[in-house]
Amino acid sequence: MNAPNKSGWKPAMNADGESIGGPATHTGNRALMLEEKLIFEIGGTDTTGVDLPAPDLSAPRRMGGLDRDARIGLPGLSEPETVRHYTRLSRQNYAIDLGLFPLGSCTMKHNPRLNEKVARMPGFADLHPMAPSTTTQGALAVIHELGEWLKTLTGMPAVAMSPKAGAHGELCGILAIRAALEARGDARKVVLCPESAHGTNPATAAFAGYEVEDIPATPEGRVDLAALEARLGPDVAAVMITNPNTCGLFERDFRKIADAVHAGGGLVYCDGANFNAIVGRVRPGDLGVDAMHINLHKTFSTPHGGGGPGSGPVVFSEALAPFAPLPFVEKNDDGFVLVEEETAGDRHSNSFGRMTAFHGQMGMFTRALTYILSHGADGLKQVAEDAVLNANYVLRKLEDVLHAPFADSGPCMHEALFGDKGFAEGLSTLDLAKGLIDEGYHPMTMYFPLVVHGAMLVEPTETESKAALDQFIGAMRSVAERAIAGDETLKTAPHYAPRRRLDETLAARKPVLAWAEPAAE
Amino acid sequence: MSRYFTDEHEWIEIEGDTATIGITDYAQSQLGDIVFVEVPSAGTQVTKGADAAVVESVKAASDVYAPIAGTVLEGNPALEEDPALVNTAPETDGWFFKLTVADKSELDGLMDEAGYKAFVAGL
Numbered sequence: 175m176n177a178p179n180k181s182g183w184k185p186a187m188n189a190d191g192e193s194i195g196g197p198a199t200h201t202g203n204r205a206l207m208l209e210e211k212l213i214f215e216i217g218g219t220d221t222t223g224v225d226l227p228a229p230d231l232s233a234p235r236r237m238g239g240l241d242r243d244a245r246i247g248l249p250g251l252s253e254p255e256t257v258r259h260y261t262r263l264s265r266q267n268y269a270i271d272l273g274l275f276p277l278g279s280c281t282m283k284h285n286p287r288l289n290e291k292v293a294r295m296p297g298f299a300d301l302h303p304m305a306p307s308t309t310t311q312g313a314l315a316v317i318h319e320l321g322e323w324l325k326t327l328t329g330m331p332a333v334a335m336s337p338k339a340g341a342h343g344e345l346c347g348i349l350a351i352r353a354a355l356e357a358r359g360d361a362r363k364v365v366l367c368p369e370s371a372h373g374t375n376p377a378t379a380a381f382a383g384y385e386v387e388d389i390p391a392t393p394e395g396r397v398d399l400a401a402l403e404a405r406l407g408p409d410v411a412a413v414m415i416t417n418p419n420t421c422g423l424f425e426r427d428f429r430k431i432a433d434a435v436h437a438g439g440g441l442v443y444c445d446g447a448n449f450n451a452i453v454g455r456v457r458p459g460d461l462g463v464d465a466m467h468i469n470l471h472k473t474f475s476t477p478h479g480g481g482g483p484g485s486g487p488v489v490f491s492e493a494l495a496p497f498a499p500l501p502f503v504e505k506n507d508d509g510f511v512l513v514e515e516e517t518a519g520d521r522h523s524n525s526f527g528r529m530t531a532f533h534g535q536m537g538m539f540t541r542a543l544t545y546i547l548s549h550g551a552d553g554l555k556q557v558a559e560d561a562v563l564n565a566n567y568v569l570r571k572l573e574d575v576l577h578a579p580f581a582d583s584g585p586c587m588h589e590a591l592f593g594d595k596g597f598a599e600g601l602s603t604l605d606l607a608k609g610l611i612d613e614g615y616h617p618m619t620m621y622f623p624l625v626v627h628g629a630m631l632v633e634p635t636e637t638e639s640k641a642a643l644d645q646f647i648g649a650m651r652s653v654a655e656r657a658i659a660g661d662e663t664l665k666t667a668p669h670y671a672p673r674r675r676l677d678e679t680l681a682a683r684k685p686v687l688a689w690a691e692p693a694a695e
Numbered sequence: 696m697s698r699y700f701t702d703e704h705e706w707i708e709i710e711g712d713t714a715t716i717g718i719t720d721y722a723q724s725q726l727g728d729i730v731f732v733e734v735p736s737a738g739t740q741v742t743k744g745a746d747a748a749v750v751e752s753v754k755a756a757s758d759v760y761a762p763i764a765g766t767v768l769e770g771n772p773a774l775e776e777d778p779a780l781v782n783t784a785p786e787t788d789g790w791f792f793k794l795t796v797a798d799k800s801e802l803d804g805l806m807d808e809a810g811y812k813a814f815v816a817g818l
Contacts, residue, residue: 604754621754678753682730683778 207672210262214689217249223256247691266672268616270479274638274646278589278619278631279372279420281450281472282479288548289475289541298540303532307512314510317533318503320543324468324487327554328446329459332495334488334502336534340447343467343486344378344414346499346529350465350490351412351441352382353497353526360439362411368397370421370623372445375414384411391625394583395421395591399430406438416445417461418452418587420623420631421580422565432462441465441493449473450635451562451588454555464491470535474542485538496524501533560636564643565590568632571647575654579626588635594628598660603628608667608675609653615646699802700811701762706786709802714763717790718750718781721815726752729781734770734792741765741794743801748791750781763801765794 202209217223235241251259268275275282293299301313321333337343348365355362365379368389376386389405390398397415413435417425425431432442444458444466450473458466470485471478478484490498500522501514511517512533518525549557562585569590573581577595580586594603607617607630619631632650634643656664666675699707704722708715723729731751741747741761748759748770770792773780780789806814 624755679728679730682728682753 206265208262208265209672210259210266212689213251213256213259214247214249214691216255216259217251219245219247219249219691221250221252223250223252267480270637273615274634274642275479275616276618276632276634276646277479277616278422278591278633279447279622280479280619281448281469281588281633281635283450283472283475283635284637285475285477285541286545286548289544292544293537293540295540298536301536303536307510311509313536314503314512316539316543317536318505318510320539320546321487321503323543323546324489327453327457328463328466328468328489329457330463330466330489331459331492332490332498334490334498334529335539336499336501336528336530336532337467337486337488338530338535339471339484340445340467340469340486341374341378342484342529343469343488344374344443344445345381346486346488347443347465347467347490347494348378348382348384348412348414349526350488350494350497350499351443352384353524354441354494355411357497357524362409362440364410366402366405366410366413368415368419370395370416370419370625371414372416372420372447375416375443375445379412379414389413391421395419395423395580395625396425396583397427397431399427399434402431403434406434406440408439410435410438410440412441412443412464414443414445416448417458418448420448421583421625422569422586422589422591422631423580423583424452424587428461436462447472448588451558451565453558454551455558458489459491463489464494465489470538470542475545476538476541483535483538485535485542487534496522497526498522499527499529500525501528503533557636561588561634562586564634564636564638565632567640567643568634568647568650571643572650572654575651575658576630589631589633591623591626592630592632593626594630594657597628597657601657601660601664603630605664605667606630606653606657609656609664610649611668612670613649613653615649698808699762699805700808700814701760701805702814703760703762705759705762706811707762707802707805709796709799712796713768713793714765714796715790715793716747716759716762718759718785719811719815720785723782723785723789726750726757727754728752729778732771732774732778732781732791734774735767737767737769739767741767750791759791761794762805763794764797766797768793768795 270282270284297312301310307314317335321335324333325331334346337346363385364387365384366387366389367375367379369391379386387405389402392398396419402413413431415425415428415431417428419425435442441464442462444463446458446466446468449468453473465488467486467488470476470487471482476482476485500518501512504511504513513522546554565586565588569578569581569586572592576592578591579593580591603620607620610617620629622629622631668674697709700719704719706717706719729750729752733749735741735747741764743761743764745761746758747761750757750759771790773788774791783789
């Protein structure tokens with residue numbers, strides 16, 4: 175089962191299943207693996223794909239001296255050329271619809287087709303954001319009901335639906351914390367983040383005007399409660415903690431941490447990026463969280479990673495609810511209303527403002543609510559259980575070959591974390607990742623979290639069957655064994671991808687960001 | 696002239712009141728290919744242990760801390776054009792910045808070369 179491509183004869187194999195090189199082709203294509211030029215190199219700039227009426231050049235010029243004085247140089251492709259270009263490119267892409275996508279802390283789960291069907295219903299898909307609310311009652315009901323689910327699942331009394339991604343939600347939460355502290359005349363300066371925090375956490379705090387300080391981790395990979403308590407004081411505005419954390423572990427001391435922070439007059443932000451592992455099992459409100467964003471594009475299966483926009487609603491505690499942003503959806507006797515500046519009045523005079531112009535990512539709300547309703551409360555609980563079970567299966571099946579620094583810290587949650595200890599001299603996590611591409615997988619998250627040398631972070635999600643996990647584990651094991659044995663061919667992987675290893679250093683040092691027309695010969 | 700090392704993998708060379716600061720060969724080997732370096736501008740006041748520069752490799756972006764307090768004399772202008780100097784000559788031409796030392800007693804507790812070698816060997 176773990177050997178690659180033994181199931182049938184392949185044109186590039188001999189009878190023993192060994193790879194044999196074929197002759198070079200005239201086109202550079204390898205059968206259905208097609209080479210593709212840049213779009214600028216396909217269409218000539220003297221051709222066009224559209225048939226416009228000839229302009230009336232005798233008409234008076236009204237450009238005020240701003241007439242174009244040179245060719246724009248846009249490629250003129252016909253419709254079939256354009257369609258083929260993008261279709262060919264899409265075939266070189268890797269997607270969750272093609273296979274297991276083990277990116278840690280990204281929750282690359284299946285995007286159910288039912289979500290897509292509902293989101294495409296014309297009553298949702300064709301709505302204009304400025305349509306009067308009497309004509310958008312169904313859409314407002316969706317936003318409201320989804321918000322109610324998120325409040326119930328987190329045990330938190332208020333929600334802001336408008337933030338449009340995880341980091342946008344973080345900013346929303348921190349701005350609410352800042353507004354609450356300033357409202358009580360107690361502006362504070364410092365936000366504490368654990369060493370293993372998502373990079374967006376310190377970035378958010380800095381963007382909101384705070385100084386950021388690290389909190390160290392214990393050897394078992396959790397927040398050092400004693401060090402945190404020692405640092406708390408009247409200058410600490412908030413603590414930002416991811417739970418489960420980026421080492422894949424549940425922060426068992428979260429309630430104690432929250433109590434200590436509250437006792438010191440600060441507030442608690444929880445990064446909910448990894449909520450998938452605890453949805454239906456743990457209510458962050460019970461842990462003392464004041465604000466937490468929820469990535470609908472992770473836990474609630476809306477497409478991401480190039481496939482769709484993010485959406486990051488934020489839930490709030492009683493302490494922060496008055497400071498939540500506008501607009502929000504409210505249910506009254508006449509139905510649903512969108513409460514905005516004009517209608518909020520005294521009921522929401524402490525709101526810190528707005529995160530976005532409109533309601534948020536409507537297309538993601540329909541998908542996320544579809545996901546929630548199709549699973550039900552019991553189904554969501556099973557999502558968390560299966561996601562954790564799958565991650566632990568990967569961890570325990572690979573810990574004998576890959577260094578698992580926190581293997582003794584108890585069961586992992588949504589993701590399994592490995593390090594590069596034991597690899598042969600000169601072979602790195604990057605080489606293993608490239609080898610995994612040859613095995614037909616998108617590599618895992620690597621070199622994060624920074625607290626583990628050569629980190630590899632694998633999040634299989636509940637999407638994968640045992641068979642799919644076994645094949646992936648087999649591939650990981652095979653490539654890891656090559657890295658330990660010092661297999662030189664791994665240094666030049668990938669060997670079978672449309673492109674060999676790219677020069678990332680050159681790309682970063684001397685990036686070519688714009689196409690330039692080649693000089694005429 | 697004497698050279699000291701920190702447990703954050705910076706080296707600091709003292710010549711009179713002037714300190715030259717960079718990252719060690721071990722640090723560059725861990726970071727991998729350096730693609731960008733941001734150094735402090737002349738006149739910047741830095742305190743011991745505070746962020747003073749940023750180094751970015753294909754793997755990660757990291758802060759470089761001031762191992763000692765002082766006033767920045769200059770950042771290494773060569774690193775803007777050629778950050779790879781940090782990979783090829785980390786402890787010579789790839790220096791990050793020079794500063795006027797405020798208080799030499801802050802050097803107490805830093806490691807000498809032998810001490811740093813032993814520290815790295817233990818990692």
